[in-house]
Amino acid sequence: MVDRIAANATAYLLLARMWIRVSMSYRGSFVLLTVGQFLISGLDFVAVLIMFTNVDALGGFSLEEIAFLYGGSVLCLGFADLLLGNIERLGQRIRLGTLDAMMLRPVSVYVQICADEFALRRIGKVAQGALVFAWSVQALRINWTPARIAMVPYLLVFGTAIFLAIFTIGAAVQFWTAESTELANAFTYGGSTLAEFPMTIYPREAVKALTFVLPITFVNWYPSLFILDKPDPLHLPMGVQFAAPLAALVLCGIAAVVWRSGVRRYRSTGS
Amino acid sequence: MALITVDGVSRTFDVKKKVSRFRRTTITVQAVRELSFAIEAGEMVGYIGPNGAGKSTTIKMLTGILVPSAGTLRVAGHTPYAARTALARRIGVVFGQRTALWWDLPLQDSFELLRRIYRIPPSRYAANLATFTELLNLGDLLDIPVRQLSLGQRMRGDIAAALLHDPDVVYLDEPTIGLDIVSKSNLREFLRSTNRDRGVTVLLTTHDLDDIEQLCSRVMVIDFGRLIYDGPLEGLRALGESHRTLIVDLAEPSEPLRISGAETIRVEGPRQWLRFPAAASAAPLIAAVAAARPIADLAIVEPDIEDVIKQLYLRHSGP
Amino acid sequence: MRATVSLWSAVAFRSFRRYSTYRAATFAGIFTNCVFGIIISFTYLAVWRQNPTAGGYDATDAVTYVWLGQAMIMTVAVWSGGATDDLATRIRTGDVGIDLYRPVSLLGWYLVSDLGRSLYHLLTRGLAPTVVGALLFDLRFPSGVLTWVAFLLSVVLAVTVSFGIRMLVSASAFWLLDDAGVKNLAAVLAMFFSGLTVPLVLFPGWTRELATALPWASYLQVPADIWLGKHPGVDALSALGFQALWTVVLLLTCHVVLLRANHKVVVQGG
Numbered sequence: 001m002v003d004r005i006a007a008n009a010t011a012y013l014l015l016a017r018m019w020i021r022v023s024m025s026y027r028g029s030f031v032l033l034t035v036g037q038f039l040i041s042g043l044d045f046v047a048v049l050i051m052f053t054n055v056d057a058l059g060g061f062s063l064e065e066i067a068f069l070y071g072g073s074v075l076c077l078g079f080a081d082l083l084l085g086n087i088e089r090l091g092q093r094i095r096l097g098t099l100d101a102m103m104l105r106p107v108s109v110y111v112q113i114c115a116d117e118f119a120l121r122r123i124g125k126v127a128q129g130a131l132v133f134a135w136s137v138q139a140l141r142i143n144w145t146p147a148r149i150a151m152v153p154y155l156l157v158f159g160t161a162i163f164l165a166i167f168t169i170g171a172a173v174q175f176w177t178a179e180s181t182e183l184a185n186a187f188t189y190g191g192s193t194l195a196e197f198p199m200t201i202y203p204r205e206a207v208k209a210l211t212f213v214l215p216i217t218f219v220n221w222y223p224s225l226f227i228l229d230k231p232d233p234l235h236l237p238m239g240v241q242f243a244a245p246l247a248a249l250v251l252c253g254i255a256a257v258v259w260r261s262g263v264r265r266y267r268s269t270g271s
Numbered sequence: 272m273a274l275i276t277v278d279g280v281s282r283t284f285d286v287k288k289k290v291s292r293f294r295r296t297t298i299t300v301q302a303v304r305e306l307s308f309a310i311e312a313g314e315m316v317g318y319i320g321p322n323g324a325g326k327s328t329t330i331k332m333l334t335g336i337l338v339p340s341a342g343t344l345r346v347a348g349h350t351p352y353a354a355r356t357a358l359a360r361r362i363g364v365v366f367g368q369r370t371a372l373w374w375d376l377p378l379q380d381s382f383e384l385l386r387r388i389y390r391i392p393p394s395r396y397a398a399n400l401a402t403f404t405e406l407l408n409l410g411d412l413l414d415i416p417v418r419q420l421s422l423g424q425r426m427r428g429d430i431a432a433a434l435l436h437d438p439d440v441v442y443l444d445e446p447t448i449g450l451d452i453v454s455k456s457n458l459r460e461f462l463r464s465t466n467r468d469r470g471v472t473v474l475l476t477t478h479d480l481d482d483i484e485q486l487c488s489r490v491m492v493i494d495f496g497r498l499i500y501d502g503p504l505e506g507l508r509a510l511g512e513s514h515r516t517l518i519v520d521l522a523e524p525s526e527p528l529r530i531s532g533a534e535t536i537r538v539e540g541p542r543q544w545l546r547f548p549a550a551a552s553a554a555p556l557i558a559a560v561a562a563a564r565p566i567a568d569l570a571i572v573e574p575d576i577e578d579v580i581k582q583l584y585l586r587h588s589g590p
Numbered sequence: 591m592r593a594t595v596s597l598w599s600a601v602a603f604r605s606f607r608r609y610s611t612y613r614a615a616t617f618a619g620i621f622t623n624c625v626f627g628i629i630i631s632f633t634y635l636a637v638w639r640q641n642p643t644a645g646g647y648d649a650t651d652a653v654t655y656v657w658l659g660q661a662m663i664m665t666v667a668v669w670s671g672g673a674t675d676d677l678a679t680r681i682r683t684g685d686v687g688i689d690l691y692r693p694v695s696l697l698g699w700y701l702v703s704d705l706g707r708s709l710y711h712l713l714t715r716g717l718a719p720t721v722v723g724a725l726l727f728d729l730r731f732p733s734g735v736l737t738w739v740a741f742l743l744s745v746v747l748a749v750t751v752s753f754g755i756r757m758l759v760s761a762s763a764f765w766l767l768d769d770a771g772v773k774n775l776a777a778v779l780a781m782f783f784s785g786l787t788v789p790l791v792l793f794p795g796w797t798r799e800l801a802t803a804l805p806w807a808s809y810l811q812v813p814a815d816i817w818l819g820k821h822p823g824v825d826a827l828s829a830l831g832f833q834a835l836w837t838v839v840l841l842l843t844c845h846v847v848l849l850r851a852n853h854k855v856v857v858q859g860g
Contacts, residue, residue: 014387022375032771040778047788054792055640058633101371103336106359107388183618186625194629201636267338267352269284 011107015115023120030121037124041078044196045070045132059200064139065228066197071133072220073195076159077188078126080167083160084114085122087167088184091174094266110259113171140228148227155227158244159219163188165251166214168259175262191216200233207234215247273309274439274472275333280306280342282328282496302328304496305342312439315466315473317487317504319480321584325496326476330442333474334364347439360389363433367445370425371432372417378428379413382435389436396435403431406461422449427458434465440472441465447479459485480580494584507579516572517545517556522565530559541567549573598702605673605706616714623660623719630656631727637792645791651818652789654730657723658814659786661716665708665745666752666809668784669777673703674756678773681763690852697844701753708749732817740826744813747833751808754840755780761844764851784809805836 023030048070052063061069090113093099102112142148170184191214199207199221210216211234222241225232232241282303287295303325310316320326331337332344335351335358344351349358364371372381386396404410407427417425426446433441443462447455463486466473475487483490483504490507492500500507517533520542527535528543533556537544547556553571560566631653638649647655662668677700680686689696723729732738759776766772781787783806790801790811801807812829815821821829 011388014384018373018376018380018384029771033774036771036774036778040774043778043782043787046782050788050792050794051637053794054644055637057640058636097366097369100331100336101366101369103355104334104359104362104364104371105388106356108356177614182615182622186618186622190622190625190629193626197633197636202632267336 008108008111012111012115015112016118019115019118020120033121034124037121038128039124041074041125041128044074044193045128048196059198061198061200064136065230067132067136068140068228069198069220069224070196071129071131071136072155072159072224073192074129075126075133075156076219077163077192078122078129079156079160080163080188082119082122082126084164084167085119086117087113087171088174089116090171091177094174099266109263110168142227143229151223151227154244155220155223158248159223161248162215162219162244162251163191165248165255166191168255172255172258172262175266187214191219195220204234211236211240215244215251218244218247274312274347275308275310275474276343276345277306277308277329277333278343280329280332280339280344282325282332282337283340302496303332303339306493306496306498307342308491308498308501310472310474312472313466313470314489315462315475315487317483317490318474318476318493319478319483319490319580320493324493326493327444328496329493330364330444330474330476334358334362334442360436361439363436363438363441365426365429365433365441365443365446367426367448370417370429372425372428374418375416377414377416378409378420381417381428381432382413385432385435391436395437399435399437400431403434406464407431408457423451423454426450427454430458430461434469434471437469438471440474442474442476444476445478446475447477447482455479455481462486492580492583499583507583514546514578515549515551515553517547517553517560518570518572519543519545519560519566520568522567525564528560528563530556530563532556532559598698601699601702602706602709605703606710609707609710619664619715620718623663623715624722627657627660627719627723628726630659631723645789646820647789647791647818650728650730653723653727654818655789655814657720657727657729658817659810660719660723661712662745662748662784662810662813663786664711664715666748666784667704667708667711667756668752668780668786668809670756670759670773672707672753672756673700674753674760676700676703677757678760678763681760687855690855696848697757697841700757701750701841704753704756705746705749712745730818733819736823737816737819737826740821740830741813741817743830744816744833747830747837748808748810748813750837751805751833751840752780754837754844755805757844758840758847761847761851764854780806780809783807785811785814805840808833808836 045067048063048066051058056062058066090099093102093113099109099113102109102116105112166187167184170187173183194202194210195216199210199217202210207217211218222232222244224230226241280303281301284300284302285297286300287297290296306325306329318326318329328337332339333346333351335353335355338352346358347361349361351358372378373384376384382400385391386393391399404413407430409427409431412420412424412428415424417428420428426449430443430446433443446462447458450458459482462473462475465471466486473486475482477483488503490500490502490504491498492507516536519528522541524541525543527538528545529535530545532551533545533547535543536546545556545560547553557566557569560569634652634656635649638644638647638652642648644652664671677686680689689699720729732741755776759772762772783790783801783804785791785801785807786809790798790807792798793801802811812833816826816829
């Protein structure tokens with residue numbers, strides 16, 4: 001089991017490195033595209049800034065606090081997008097027959113699809129999120145206890161894991177629909193956009209759904225509440241607030257099952 | 272124990288067809304019916320059949336991409352669909368129309384990537400690469416991105432890629448398609464030596480009957496999902512109601528010869544084409560022609576294998 | 591004259607038909623529109639709760655604006671897409687040479703195709719999310735027949751202005767090897783200055799004046815304001831006039847650019 005994971009990880013790094021080398025060979029274009037990603041992502045934050053020329057707070061959160069939420073959300077989605085952003089092209093691969101070529105190699109198909117055409121330029125989005133996050137941290141004067149410091153990598157790791165699982169499930173659906181649809185985007189980019197703002201602006205029922213059904217609130221909301229020392233408006237028990245690892249585990253488990261049955265279906269119907 | 276055994280393998284597909292504007296029905300298509308054959312290590316077998324006969328379905332099941340609806344398969348000691356990654360190390364596949372190489376990478380980089388993916392020992396890799404580069408004339412192509420290669424160049428690259436990791440079996444799907452005569456001939460020689468010297472078992476799917484004639488001692492013919500012939504190439508010729516042709520150059524132009532046991536199908540000046548059953552001996556026919564008119568020269572043309580195949584398809588037409 | 595009309599309607603209809611085959615993508619797109627519509631509605635509601643008259647809108651205006659935005663995304667082809675993508679492809683493959691020899695105006699052909707496409711998108715990804723939005727939220731609808739008429743005219747002009755810009759972007763492929771960079775830039779500018787990321791009315795100070803004078807304001811802000819009754823009566827004419835002005839400017843520019851492109855391809859063989 002462990003050596004299978006190691007073998008897959010090695011294969012992923014191998015393939016990703018090759019694609020990085022290809023994009024680096026067009027250095028100028030790479031820089032332009034990365035800067036472009038940074039700016040495009042940045043416009044979303046400019047929108048927030050413009051909103052704040054009209055108000056001082058949203059849902060009881062100040063600009064700096066919202067920037068903290070925003071940064072966390074963009075970082076998690078950015079990492080996930082970087083690691084397997086091209087997975088959504090599954091439908092296209094099935095149609096073109098490239099999936100078959102992958103199935104003939106002694107490497108996990110999932111790893112190959114995730115690493116295929118690895119786009120290092122997506123780091124532009126990650127950088128933008130990091131910048132906003134860093135700015136908010138220095139502007140907020142947080143009371144950094146060891147627990148709060150630990151919460152930052154906690155947020156990033158489990159938040160990214162949740163988005164990775166959603167990307168995977170959204171792509172696996174294409175084993176059945178055989179078309180590249182935007183469906184997954186509603187959940188990934190939609191989820192991230194949602195998470196850029198405090199949950200206090202959404203109706204309580206929606207927030208409950210986003211906790212127990214589609215666990216977006218575990219990405220950055222609950223960790224941020226803890227770090228920023230703000231009360232939970234839903235007054236959920238403490239245990240739930242720290243259940244991000246559990247949520248990530250469950251969602252990743254679901255993603256694995258859906259993916260596997262997708263592959264099985266592909267091999268049983270040949271289309 | 273044969274390297275490849277296929278036993279009673281069937282495969283059906285459910286295809287949705289539009290009946291009216293809003294309704295669709297599902298029809299069941301039988302792509303492969305109770306296919307059974309065995310291939311020993313070291314054989315080079317031709318696999319022919321009309322389009323839609325079930326050739327690619329067979330290959331997909333043998334490589335583990337598709338699960339059969341019924342029957343069993345074993346390749347190199349594995350059940351393909353159950354042991355995909357384990358089997359992948361022991362096989363190589365070349366698709367005629369699509370490439371297994373990475374489109375944007377130079378050929379050399381694709382090979383390097385494959386070396387790591389298949390975990391080929393460095394010495395083995397270096398040796399194989401050197402051999403293939405020489406025999407397939409890849410020297411100038413190694414630095415060129417695959418997308419800039421012509422069809423023939425890409426094909427050669429794909430074949431090298433398929434053999435790099437010393438597989439036990441290689442499945443070639445239309446490898447000579449689109450190649451010019453010289454390239455075809457070179458490729459055939461390469462395949463011949465690979466099979467002979469390295470002992471690689473080859474299953475060759477093709478529409479080019481010259482490929483079969485030049486390379487395969489054994490032919491399997493599939494039509495409508497059923498194997499209608501499996502045996503030596505010579506046997507195939509004998510099978511059809513096929514004909515041989517006697518081309519005779521008479522000393523002088525003459526009206527069409529009338530010889531019993533033959534049919535004069537064409538006349539051009541002094542030259543006449545006489546068709547007679549392939550199974551029959553040509554000797555009595557030649558004697559009869561010589562008795563009728565003085566002969567300047569003659570030649571005998573063997574049955575067109577295309578003819579043979581066509582006959583076979585017609586005879587077995589329909590599921 | 592009749593022949594021309596029937597030709598153009600055939601082109602438009604064919605384009606409509608072509609886009610109507612992407613059924614699964616349309617449904618998925620409508621779903622995405624609704625999801626984002628809901629999320630952004632709550633965001634704007636929060637903003638207007640804090641500042642009930644921000645930008646001269648009230649909360650109902652703001653939420654209606656959100657759903658109009660979602661409806662216009664595909665209709666106006668904010669990001670790109672539409673008939674002009676075909677042109678870019680044909681330039682890259684060289685097929686455009688054939689087009690330039692045809693006795694039909696290239697510009698007219700693509701414009702009419704795009705209008706056909708936009709009608710399909712208006713009826714599907716325009717209408718459906720609006721219905722959903724109306725069911726979930728309290729939306730404001732146009733008050734009189736004249737307002738509806740003015741709105742529809744505004745939408746047509748919005749598509750035309752968008753076409754003009756997209757056409758220029760595609761035409762850049764005649765000179766640049768890779769139009770991906772220009773396309774990206776254009777998409778970003780369109781997203782932002784059309785008011786899709788945040789309504790132009792919220793822009794502070796002089797940036798608001800600048801943004802509302804740019805062509806992208808025609809995409810969403812102008813039609814939305816007509817719908818919301820911000821340009822009652824005769825005022826609507828000046829709004830439409832703004833869009834018409836940009837239409838003329840952009841189409842003229844396209845015409846000139848295509849002439850030069852024609853020259854480049856036909857004379858230089860480039």
